[in-house]
Amino acid sequence: MIKLILFLKKIHFFLLFIILEALAIHYYANSTSYTKVKLVTASNYVVGGLYAQLSGVHSFFNLRRENRRLVEELAQLHNELDALRPDTTRYVSVPLSARDSALLLDPAGGRRYEYYEARVVNNTFTRQENYITLNKGALDGMQPNMAVISGDGIVGYILSCSDHYSVCMSVLNREFNTSGRIKGEDYFGSIYWDGVSYEYVTLTEIPKYAPIEKGDTILTTDYSSIFPPDVMIGTVESFELQNATYYEVKVKLHTNMARVNYVLAVKYLDAEEREALEESVRYSEGE
Amino acid sequence: MHKFLEYTILFVAMVLLQVFLFSRIGISMYVHPLVYIAFILLLPMEIPGGWLLMLATLLGISVDFFMGTAGINTISTLFVAFCRPTALLLLVGKDEVKDGGVPNVNRLGLKKFLRYAGVLIFLHSALFFMLETLSWRFFYVTLLRIVLSTIVTLLLVYFCQRLFAVNRPGGYRSTE
Numbered sequence: 336m337i338k339l340i341l342f343l344k345k346i347h348f349f350l351l352f353i354i355l356e357a358l359a360i361h362y363y364a365n366s367t368s369y370t371k372v373k374l375v376t377a378s379n380y381v382v383g384g385l386y387a388q389l390s391g392v393h394s395f396f397n398l399r400r401e402n403r404r405l406v407e408e409l410a411q412l413h414n415e416l417d418a419l420r421p422d423t424t425r426y427v428s429v430p431l432s433a434r435d436s437a438l439l440l441d442p443a444g445g446r447r448y449e450y451y452e453a454r455v456v457n458n459t460f461t462r463q464e465n466y467i468t469l470n471k472g473a474l475d476g477m478q479p480n481m482a483v484i485s486g487d488g489i490v491g492y493i494l495s496c497s498d499h500y501s502v503c504m505s506v507l508n509r510e511f512n513t514s515g516r517i518k519g520e521d522y523f524g525s526i527y528w529d530g531v532s533y534e535y536v537t538l539t540e541i542p543k544y545a546p547i548e549k550g551d552t553i554l555t556t557d558y559s560s561i562f563p564p565d566v567m568i569g570t571v572e573s574f575e576l577q578n579a580t581y582y583e584v585k586v587k588l589h590t591n592m593a594r595v596n597y598v599l600a601v602k603y604l605d606a607e608e609r610e611a612l613e614e615s616v617r618y619s620e621g622e
Numbered sequence: 623m624h625k626f627l628e629y630t631i632l633f634v635a636m637v638l639l640q641v642f643l644f645s646r647i648g649i650s651m652y653v654h655p656l657v658y659i660a661f662i663l664l665l666p667m668e669i670p671g672g673w674l675l676m677l678a679t680l681l682g683i684s685v686d687f688f689m690g691t692a693g694i695n696t697i698s699t700l701f702v703a704f705c706r707p708t709a710l711l712l713l714v715g716k717d718e719v720k721d722g723g724v725p726n727v728n729r730l731g732l733k734k735f736l737r738y739a740g741v742l743i744f745l746h747s748a749l750f751f752m753l754e755t756l757s758w759r760f761f762y763v764t765l766l767r768i769v770l771s772t773i774v775t776l777l778l779v780y781f782c783q784r785l786f787a788v789n790r791p792g793g794y795r796s797t798e
Contacts, residue, residue, distance in 0.1 A: 348671035352704040355679050359700060363693030363753070375690035382641075382688065389642065459645060461654040463754045466690060530755065531763050533651055593648060 368464070368510050372494045375466050375502045383456070383500045387470050390456040394596050401596060408486045448563050449602040451476055453483075458505070460533040460592050465505040467491055469598065472499040480561055482601040488567035488589040489513070489555060490598055501600075507533055507592055513559050515568050515586070518552040520545060526553075526568060526586070533592050535572060538584040545582065547574055553586050560606050560613075629665070632786055633681065636661045641688040644778070652767045655775040656695075658685055659746050660782045662703055663739050667710060668722035678703035691754075698749035702742050713738045726783045739779055744772045 343350070379386070394401070453475075457468035471477050473496040483490045483503050491503040491511065504511055509530050515538050516523035522545035524538050538553055551571040555562040567589045574584040603609075640658040662678055682696030689695065710719050714734050727735045748768050755764045 348675070348704075348707075351672055351675050352700065355675055356697060356700050356704075359679075359682070359693050359696040363697060366692035371690045371692050374687060374692060378688045378690065385642070457646075459648070461645075461648050461651060464691075529760070531651070531760055 371464065372466070372502055375468070376495045376497055376500075379457075379468055379500045379502065380497055383468065383497075386457040386468060390454065390470075394454065397594075397596055404486055447604055449604060451481075451600045451602070453477075453501070453598055453600050455595055455598060456500070458592075458595060460505070460507050463509055463530045465507040466494075467503040467505045467595075469493075469501040469503060469600065470499070471600070472496045472501055474498050476602075477501045477600060478602070480603075480606065482559075482562045482566075482603070483598050484562075484566050484601060485590050485595050485598045487591070488569065489562060490590055490592070490595055492561045493600060505592065506536060506588065506590075513562055514556045515553045516556045517541070517545065517547060517571075518554050522547075523556050523558070524581075524584070534588055536569065536586050536588055538568075538586050539577075539581065541574075541582040541584055543576055543579070543581055547571060547582060547584065549573065553584075560603060560609055563601055563603070625666075628786075629661075632664065633661055633677075635786075636782075637681070637684045637688070640685055645689060649774070650770075652763075652770045653774050654751075654767070654771050655778050656698075656743075656746060656750060656771065657775055657778045657782060659699065659702060659743060659775070660779040662699060662706065663742060663779065664724055664726060664783055664786070666722060666724055667719050671707065674703050674706065675700065694750055694753045697753060698746050701749055702746045705742060705745060709738060709742055713741060727780070735783075736776065736780075740772070740776055743775050743779065744768070747772045747775065 451471065453469040453471040455467055456470045457466075459465045467483070467490065469477070469483070477493060477496045479493050479495055481493045483492055489506060491505045491508070493501045493503050495502050507528050509528055511526075511528055513526050514523050515526040522541055524540040526536055526538050528536050541547060549571055553568040553571065555564055555566045555568060557564045569586040569588045569590075572585040572587045574582045577583050636658040640656070644655045644657045658681060661681055662674075665674060665677065678699045679696060682699035685691075685695040685699075686693060710725065714725065714730055718730065718734075723729050725735065725738060730738065751764050751768050751771070
């Protein structure tokens with residue numbers, strides 16, 4: 336007995352290390368991306384205010400750049416609005432149809448997306464799993480699965496909300512996944528980040544007969560129930576034929592993920608209806 | 623008691639600096655300095671093994687909580703704590719360890735300190751980045767991240783140990 340105690344005393348350092356390390360590895364191996372998001376949300380609850388203060392200082396020094404970007408965006412929106420505005424003089428004799436009046440009288444209009452402004456208070460890009468924290472939470476109308484975009488293009492989507500903060504999956508996260516298409520074409524593929532550079536993402540599964548060139552614009556598609564269609568993702572930097580069947584395209588992100596500051600969170604108003612429908616079809620097929 | 627207070631401050635300072643500064647500066651895609659390990663490196667040489675491992679666990683869990691990394695920091699910090707006594711014996715020498723004290727530049731000399739800290743920081747970064755990547759596909763990118771982060775961390779740890787009071791011989795503030 337005494338020998339055993341002496342032996343245990345001799346190896347207690349090693350034993351303790353094995354036990355603690357085993358516990359840590361057990362926790363790590365059983366962690367999912369959901370666990371990590373829960374951790375980030377919980378720690379934001381503790382130090383979110385401090386993050387907000389720090390990023391406030393940071394964004395103060397970026398006001399000039401931010402202003403210029405806003406004016407540019409305003410000009411662009413004016414141009415787009417002008418292009419959309421109907422030439423009333425031409426249609427003056429055309430009576431409104433029933434469908435038109437329904438569209439005009441419906442309070443929601445033809446609107447499918449609702450936009451919320453928010454500020455990035457915490458953002459990393461040097462890790463393999465990067466998350467972004469926004470200064471708006473559930474009380475401000477945020478909910479999981481809202482897209483997050485900046486004036487330049489996609490940024491990520493919301494994963495989880497506390498009362499005053501939201502944690503988003505950054506484009507720069509190896510678990511990020513959405514679809515992208517080549518502007519002007521119907522070919523699409525899936526977008527993911529390979530974890531190497533914060534400036535590039537990969538667009539894969541583009542059919543080999545798709546006409547693709549360096550500099551082509553890549554936009555989001557209609558297939559996502561998160562991102563609105565035709566949001567800028569980036570431009571084609573290079574592409575490579577894989578297994579002689581599909582292209583793997585290196586896409587330069589249009590958003591500078593290292594400097595993203597003010598963003599828009601986009602709520603897809605039909606998301607629930609669409610997901611319920613898609614789910615019901617999947618369910619009945621499974622039976 | 624004096625010592626206890628000093629190390630508590632060092633612990634808190636290291637976690638805060640790591641979370642709010644070093645993990646956020648984003649020098650480059652390849653550099654993510656994990657400076658908080660300085661706390662483990664600067665513990666007195668005569669600390670009992672059990673304490674060393676417990677403190678390493680506490681440190682790892684704190685950093686994991688704020689970084690949202692679910693265990694990676696705890697695993698690599700514990701491993702460094704486990705290797706520390708051996709590293710001290712092999713790289714610093716039996717006599718120095720017997721005398722005790724804080725293993726900093728004043729106590730060990732620059733060359734020995736850099737050797738000791740460098741090896742442990744390398745082990746820490748290697749484990750951290752390999753667990754984070756969990757793929758051999760970008761082996762060389764990961765290797766580059768490990769090497770560059772180790773160099774930057776070593777530099778920052780060098781400055782940290784100079785800034786803290788534990789830098790003084792014996793680990794206490796003395797009139798200079």
